[in-house]
Amino acid sequence: MxxxxxxxxxxxxxxxxxxxxxxxxxxxxxxxxxxxxxxxxxxxxxxxxxxxxxxxxxxxxxxxxxxxxxxxxxxxxxxxxxxxxxxxxxxxxxxxxxxxxxxxxxxxxxxxxxxxxxxxxxxxxxxVEQVLSFHDIRMDLAAHRVFRGEREVQLSPTEFRLLRHFLEHPGRVFSRTQLLDRVWGTDLDIELRTVDATIRRLRRALNAGGEADLLRTVRAEGYSLDRKLAIEPADGADAGGVSARPRVEASPCR
Incomplete structure (x- = not known):
């Protein structure tokens, strides 16, 4: 972008x-x-x-x-x-x-x-960076590849653009309308629920190895990439499941 x-x-x-x-x-x-x-x-x-x-x-x-x-x-x-x-x-x-x-x-x-x-x-x-990173997520812009720790994450072009936007603005909350504008563009006629569906797919891809969920949902506001409230899957639950417990972590020094 x-x-x-x-x-x-x-x-x-x-x-x-x-x-x-x-x-x-x-x-x-x-x-x-x-x-x-x-x-x-x-x-x-x-x-x-x-x-x-x-x-x-x-x-x-x-x-x-x-x-x-x-x-x-x-x-x-x-x-x-x-x-x-x-x-x-x-x-x-x-x-x-x-x-x-x-x-x-x-x-x-x-x-x-x-x-x-x-x-x-x-x-x-x-x-100006060719590699964007946050916590254990790493995005290589030149190679168009994403890694979570040592695991490569397979993303669609839209999921890649959405994650890139979050990586460029870590900790900042974006509304669904702002994400539509920044990631999909204003020329496309797309419903707000498309953002929610893409966020869900991105979450599943990023957390497929049981990692903590770094995509934060802010009620009535939108979404952000944030470690302030990381969600870990409970034992036995997959990364896309609803059985999870919150874990409060200190924000990284930036």
Whole structure:
């Protein structure tokens, strides 16, 4: 899955140029032309990074940055600010507000893309790693193979994409609607219960050797990949059965 970049820029020519170069570099792009639209888009679907212009109608880039940093679900969302203000006090003000990086206009698209990748490497290393892992689950992206300990896990393409999404965001709870959007895509007409059915199949495949269940169901919210509440099959029960007992484990240091 490609990292999703939200471009918040009110100048259409620059918006078009940024979108073209980011898509050519392998990113998925979402576009907003003012601050209110940007906040709405973030609420609907949190991007992987925000490219944020300083001077915007309705809400300034600085105010958007402040609001995103105040919210628990976007407090650590990577933000790169774009501005014509090149003086040091302005740069410091932007960084103090919570921006991860600061790019002064005019800029080279190649340099901007390099800075985006550098920020993602720092805060979202899963995007540049060829092997994703969590506890005893390991996914080799290059070979398209999944292992649970030493056991290879056979997954369908959809199950593979779903597990990859969880591995890229461990501990985070995703609703069924968010998973449909991120894994299946918004262009497909698929019912929410499809997510539940795929989760069940993924659980059976991952836990076929009697391992602890790391896929956590959060009532009325959705699902997450989490060790806070790992479920072990009871003696004599298979990995897909309902006879299980909860085991509380300490969260891994990350």
């Amino acid at each position: 490609r990292p999703v970049i939200l471009i918040v820029e009110d100048e259409p020519p620059l918006q078009k140029l940024l979108a073209y170069n980011l898509e050519a570099a392998g990113f998925a792009v979402v576009q907003a032309y003012d601050g209110e639209e940007a906040m709405t888009l973030v609420e609907e679907r949190a991007p992987d990074l925000v490219l944020l212009d300083w001077m915007l109608p309705q809400l300034s880039g600085l105010e958007i940055c402040r609001r995103l940093r105040r919210r628990p679900d976007t407090a650590h969302l990577p933000i790169i600010m774009l501005t014509a203000r090149g003086e040091e006090p302005d740069r410091l003000r932007g960084l103090d507000t919570g921006a991860d990086d600061f790019v002064t206009k005019p800029f080279s698209p190649a340099e901007l893309i390099a800075r985006i990748r550098a920020v993602l490497r720092r805060v979202r290393p899963a995007f």
